[in-house]
Amino acid sequence: MAMGKVGKTVETLGDYLREQRIAAHLTLRQLAEQAGVSNPYLSQIERGLRRPSAEVLQQIAKALRISAEQLYLRAGIVSPEGTAGSVELAVLGDSRLTERQKQSLLDVYASFIALNDSTI
Missing domain, CATH: 1.10.260.40 (lambda repressor-like DNA-binding domains)
Structure with missing residues (x-):
């Protein structure tokens, strides 16, 4: 799906x-x-x-x-909902990070959000 x-x-x-x-x-x-x-x-x-x-x-x-x-x-890289987009945009906009580092950070961030959403 x-x-x-x-x-x-x-x-x-x-x-x-x-x-x-x-x-x-x-x-x-x-x-x-x-x-x-x-x-x-x-x-x-x-x-x-x-x-x-x-x-x-x-x-x-x-x-x-x-x-x-x-x-x-x-x-689908950035979520249109609330403040989540601002964190994602900050990571994507940081020129000091490599593309792989950006993707890793976004993956970790998304997993934390999903975990927190499932416990609410």
Whole structure:
């Protein structure tokens, strides 16, 4: 069941990225070049076949001149609920951490939230 949710989130992200790219009058190739990713990789993200890292989403957001937070929400990296998003955004926005360290922190944080929610 969780896999279906992830797939749906990524598909929604891809649709959103495609809409934003078209609205910005950019081809897939142009956006890939501006974001510093390969054309095939960006195509796979738009088609929902790949789930990009927070760092790649940030590069894409910068190239599209849109909020990285919106992409994080669409990708399911950040929760739209309450203060949880601010902790997640702080971790994602810290340039001193590697991508792997960010993901590890987010995983630990999510497990603590889930544990606390189940005991309430």
